[in-house]
Structures are given as C-alpha cells and as structure tokens.
Amino acid sequence: MAFIEFRNVYMSYKQELVQRTGYGRSVANKRRLSQRNAIAGRHRFRSGGIDDDYALRDVSFGIDRNEFVFVIGPSGSGKTTLAKLLIREAYPCSGEVIIGRRNIHSMPRRFIPELRRKVGTVFQDFRLIPRRTVAENIAFALEIIGTRRSEIDLQVQNMLAMVGLRDRSDAMPDELSGGEQQRVVIARAMVGSPGILLADEPTGNLDPENALRVLQILSRINEQKTTVIVCTHDDNIVNLMQKRVIVIRNGVLTSDQRVAGYNMGDEEPYSERGIFY
Amino acid sequence: MRWRAFLRSLRETSINILRHPFMVITSIVTVTFMLVLLGAFAVFSINADLIVRRAAQQPPIEIFSQPGLDKNRAEKIRLALEERDDVIDLRVLSPEENLEEFRRGLGEDGAKTLQYYDARYLPWSFIVRLSDPNPEQAAALAAQIRGVPGVAEVVYNSDLIAGLSNLSKTLLVVSAVIFVILSGVALFIISGTVRASVTARGEEIEIMKYLGATNSYIRIPYMLEGALIGFTGALLACTILILLWKRIYVHLMSGTAVTSFLALMSVEQMAPLLALITLPLGVLIGSIGSVVSMRRFVKV
Numbered sequence: 040m041a042f043i044e045f046r047n048v049y050m051s052y053k054q055e056l057v058q059r060t061g062y063g064r065s066v067a068n069k070r071r072l073s074q075r076n077a078i079a080g081r082h083r084f085r086s087g088g089i090d091d092d093y094a095l096r097d098v099s100f101g102i103d104r105n106e107f108v109f110v111i112g113p114s115g116s117g118k119t120t121l122a123k124l125l126i127r128e129a130y131p132c133s134g135e136v137i138i139g140r141r142n143i144h145s146m147p148r149r150f151i152p153e154l155r156r157k158v159g160t161v162f163q164d165f166r167l168i169p170r171r172t173v174a175e176n177i178a179f180a181l182e183i184i185g186t187r188r189s190e191i192d193l194q195v196q197n198m199l200a201m202v203g204l205r206d207r208s209d210a211m212p213d214e215l216s217g218g219e220q221q222r223v224v225i226a227r228a229m230v231g232s233p234g235i236l237l238a239d240e241p242t243g244n245l246d247p248e249n250a251l252r253v254l255q256i257l258s259r260i261n262e263q264k265t266t267v268i269v270c271t272h273d274d275n276i277v278n279l280m281q282k283r284v285i286v287i288r289n290g291v292l293t294s295d296q297r298v299a300g301y302n303m304g305d306e307e308p309y310s311e312r313g314i315f316y
Numbered sequence: 317m318r319w320r321a322f323l324r325s326l327r328e329t330s331i332n333i334l335r336h337p338f339m340v341i342t343s344i345v346t347v348t349f350m351l352v353l354l355g356a357f358a359v360f361s362i363n364a365d366l367i368v369r370r371a372a373q374q375p376p377i378e379i380f381s382q383p384g385l386d387k388n389r390a391e392k393i394r395l396a397l398e399e400r401d402d403v404i405d406l407r408v409l410s411p412e413e414n415l416e417e418f419r420r421g422l423g424e425d426g427a428k429t430l431q432y433y434d435a436r437y438l439p440w441s442f443i444v445r446l447s448d449p450n451p452e453q454a455a456a457l458a459a460q461i462r463g464v465p466g467v468a469e470v471v472y473n474s475d476l477i478a479g480l481s482n483l484s485k486t487l488l489v490v491s492a493v494i495f496v497i498l499s500g501v502a503l504f505i506i507s508g509t510v511r512a513s514v515t516a517r518g519e520e521i522e523i524m525k526y527l528g529a530t531n532s533y534i535r536i537p538y539m540l541e542g543a544l545i546g547f548t549g550a551l552l553a554c555t556i557l558i559l560l561w562k563r564i565y566v567h568l569m570s571g572t573a574v575t576s577f578l579a580l581m582s583v584e585q586m587a588p589l590l591a592l593i594t595l596p597l598g599v600l601i602g603s604i605g606s607v608v609s610m611r612r613f614v615k616v
Contacts, residue, residue: 152531155527156527166522167523183527184528227527
C-alpha cells in the first residue's frame with residue numbers, strides 16, 4: 040500500500056462551493072453528510088449526470104513515502120481541490136484519501152490539527168503574518184504546537200539556513216522579495232518536520248530564477264526523506280526537475296508518468312498548446 | 317491546558333487589547349450600560365419580590381381551639397404546629413390574653429361591658445406565619461391541624477394568599493424573561509465588537525488553522541479577551557449600581573421604618589447580590605460573545 044492514496048475520489052463543484060462558502064446549507068451539515076457518504080461509498084451528486092459537475096472524477100493514485108510528485112494541469116482542473124482534500128480542507132463526495140493507512144476523511148475532527156502538522160503546506164500567495172518578522176513567522180508554526188522556546192530558536196535557525204535566509208531573520212515580510220517570501224513559507228512549513236510537504240503553485244508568483252531556487256529547496260527537502268507534492272500549471276519547472284508527474288484535466292487523471300521526467304509530447308492536448316493555462 | 321499555552325493565551329489577549337484599545341473601551345462601555353440596565357431591573361425585582369413575600373406573610377393563619385380547653389391540650393396543639401418546618405412564626409394567645417385583646421379592641425366602654433366576662437368561654441388562639449405562603453401549603457396546614465383534638469377552627473384568607481403567591485410567581489417569570497432578553501442583547505452587542513477584532517485577524521487565524529492549531533488554541537485568547545471585557549464592564553456596572561442604590565435607598569427609606577414590611581433591601585445586603593448577578597454574567601456574556609463571533613473563522 041502506498042503512503043498516500045487517493046481511491047476513486049469524486050468531488051462535485053456544488054459540494055466544493057458549499058464547503059467553501061457555506062452556500063445552500065450549513066457547512067457543518069454538509070460536511071457531516073459528505074463524510075457519511077464518503078464512508079458509505081455513495082456518490083451524493085453523481086446522479087446529476089453532467090460530467091462538468093465534478094471538480095474531481097474517479098481519481099485514484101498512490102504516492103510512496105519520500106517520493107517527489109508533480110500534480111499538473113490547467114487552471115481549474117482540480118489540482119487545488121486535490122490539495123485541499125489532503126489537508127481535509129475539503130471533503131470528497133465519495134472515495135477515500137488515505138495517508139499512512141488512515142482514511143483522513145473518516146477520522147474524527149479533533150485529529151485534523153494533528154493531520155495538518157504532518158502535512159506542511161506552501162501557498163502561492165505566501166500567507167505570512169505581516170506584523171511578524173521572518174524568524175517569528177517560522178517560529179509561529181512551532182509555538183502553536185507548544186514547543187519550548189530554546190527548541191524553537193534552534194529549529195528556526197536551522198530552517199533559515201536551509202532556505203538561505205539567515206541574514207534576513209529580523210526582516211518583516213513586506214521587506215522581502217516574492218522569492219524570499221516563498222522561501223520563508225517553505226521554512227515555516229518544514230520547521231515542524233512534517234512527513235509530507237504540499238506546495239500549491241509554489242512558483243506561481245515568481246520569476247524563473249526564484250522559481251528554480253524554490254524548486255532546488257524542495258528537492259533538497261525531498262532528499263532529506265520528506266514526501267513532496269507540488270501542484271502546478273508551470274510545465275517548465277516540471278521538465279526541469281525530471282520527477283514523477285500526475286496530470287489532471289477537467290477533474291480526471293489523464294496521465295501518471297512514474298518514469299523520471301515528463302515529456303510534453305506524451306500529453307497530446309497540452310503538447311500542442313505547450314502551456315497549461 | 318498547559319501552563320505555557322495559558323501564558324501564551326494571556327500574552328495574545330493583552331496584545332489584542334492593546335492593538336484595539338478603542339474597540340475594547342467601546343465594548344466595556346456597552347457591557348457596562350447593558351449590565352447597569354440589567355442590574356437596575358434586578359434591584360427592582362428583588363425588592364418587589366421581598367415586599368410581596370413579606371406581604372404574603374402578613375395575613376397569618378389563625379387557629380382557634382374549642383372554648384375552655386385545658387392548658388395541656390393547648391400545649392399539644394402548639395407542639396403540633398412547632399413540628400412543622402414551614403412555620404416560621406408562632407404566637408400563642410391564652411383565653412385570658414384573648415379576652416384582654418378583645419377588651420382593648422372594644423375601647424373603654426366595651427371593656428367595661430366585658431369586665432365580668434369569664435375567659436373560660438373563650439378559645440386559645442394560635443397565630444401562624446408560613447415561610448413560603450402559598451395556598452397549597454396553607455391548606456395542608458389547615459388540614460393537618462384540624463385533625464388535632466381540641467382544634468375548633470382554622471381561619472385564613474386563601475384568596476389573599478393565592479393572589480400574593482401568584483403575584484410573586486408572575487414577578488419571577490417576568491423578571492426571568494426580561495433578564496434573558498437583556499442578556500441576549502448584551503451578548504449580541506459584545507459579539508459584534510469582538511467580531512470586528514476577530515475579522516481584523518481573520519487571515520492570521522486562517523494561517524493558524526493550516527499550520528495545525530487546535531480550535532481551542534485559536535479561541536482561548538479571544539475568549540479571555542471577551543471575558544476580561546465582560547468582567548471590567550460588570551465591575552463598573554456593579555459599582556455604579558451600588559452607588560446609585562445607596563442614594564436611592566436613603567431617599568426612598570426616609571420616613572419608613574427598617575422593620576416595616578415596605579422596607580427595601582439595604583445596601584449591605586444588595587451589594588453582594590448585585591456582584592453575584594453582574595460579575596459572572598459579564599464574564600459569561602463576554603466569553604460566549606467571543607465564541608459566537610469566532611464561529612465563522614474557527615471551523616477546522
């Protein structure tokens with residue numbers, strides 16, 4: 040069994056909308072309902088009939104421990120939904136998402152914080168706390184889990200060294216460039232030593248040089264025995280890295296290249312356009 | 317909760333308060349205002365209840381023995397009455413005393429008429445006051461005492477007792493309803509204020525959730541903030557109410573004896589009651605208000 044597994048995951052747009060905005064019904068009820076459906080293996084919205092109703096359709100794949108995986112596809116193809124499912128930010132209509140033999144959508148809510156500590160997340164829009172310094176932003180991730188001050192300081196210094204920002208530890212986020220901010224976010228995601236690093240469009244706001252730097256850091260993290268999942272629409276970085284590539288299009292998994300490298304020619308529609316917009 | 321986590325919550329709370337001093341002051345003033353209103357109403361209902369209860373105890377139940385009853389049997393009736401827990405006051409009048417009272421009641425001329433009247437033809441009388449005068453209790457007492465040998469008649473004004481008892485109950489219900497409404501309004505207002513503070517930090521809360529913070533970790537600083545605002549507001553309200561009551565009490569009680577059944581509750585008795593009402597309520601409203609306003613943000 041793979042370390043992370045998506046088994047026949049369905050996710051409707053309607054459900055995603057309800058979960059995101061609370062539109063239609065109370066979110067709590069909706070979540071409970073979809074959780075029940077997910078456990079029972081039912082498709083709540085499947086009878087809707089139209090293919091476009093789904094953000095994800097029958098998505099199944101596995102990721103081994105310490106693997107580096109790109110999940111790629113054009114905007115709106117379901118990458119972010121997939122990422123949200125991994126940290127239980129969204130619930131599938133049906134199917135299972137398993138991390139370490141545990142179906143994360145059937146476990147009680149009180150385990151969600153624990154899950155999120157095990158899955159470090161990196162966002163395209165950085166999400167740093169503006170009124171805290173770089174070091175404080177990184178320390179924040181350890182503070183919330185009650186780590187000792189001395190331990191926090193040590194870990195923060197290690198992380199700053201890893202992302203090459205030791206000299207910027209006292210800077211405020213708005214004094215940093217986009218690339219530097221993204222490196223702080225990676226340091227924050229990694230400071231608690233999670234087993235998985237999930238990066239949703241980590242290079243989306245970066246120039247090629249900074250994007251490359253970020254990818255090198257991600258690669259180093261992967262070498263230190265962390266499973267790395269990168270959702271992106273940027274095919275250039277994918278080709279650079281020569282790692283496993285999962286392609287999602289209109290919510291359907293269309294290709295899973297386990298061999299090193301992703302050849303643009305393998306995906307017809309994309310190879311013609313060359314880009315995933 | 318671990319000590320370190322609690323200290324962190326305190327630190328976060330003080331940071332929150334320092335960051336939005338104007339908002340905090342507004343909340344405190346609002347809570348104070350609401351609690352003064354609530355407390356003023358509590359003062360009114362406590363006093364009204366006190367007077368109604370006292371009034372209900374005023375018309376005592378009178379029990380008359382058969383005329384010419386000997387002292388031993390009268391003593392048995394007295395014991396039967398004393399055994400009951402609900403009897404708070406018992407006055408026994410012997411036939412002689414009754415005659416004396418009767419004479420006094422008739423005035424000088426009447427007294428002369430009665431000068432040769434023999435007290436042996438008069439009954440013993442027992443004047444009883446009940447702790448909680450309600451018609452059922454009075455009826456129960458009457459039924460029990462009628463069964464005691466030597467008792468001829470039990471007299472009580474059931475309509476008056478029932479009326480006063482109903483008034484007391486109505487007062488309680490009305491007080492409770494108004495209390496709940498006022499608390500709800502206070503809760504609504506404070507939750508609005510805390511919401512502004514929470515919204516200002518919505519993004520930070522979102523980040524905390526992604527980093528694996530538990531709901532309680534996120535909530536506690538805001539709850540403490542709300543509780544602190546509530547407590548401060550309540551403290552102010554309590555002080556204002558006590559000072560006000562001090563002045564009003566002196567004003568209203570001028571010319572009324574402290575022992576009169578119309579006497580109001582003294583400041584010394586009222587102050588702890590007011591503290592007991594306003595302080596916990598302030599803390600409760602403050603913390604619940606915060607939790608309510610946080611619900612949208614803290615759903616992991």
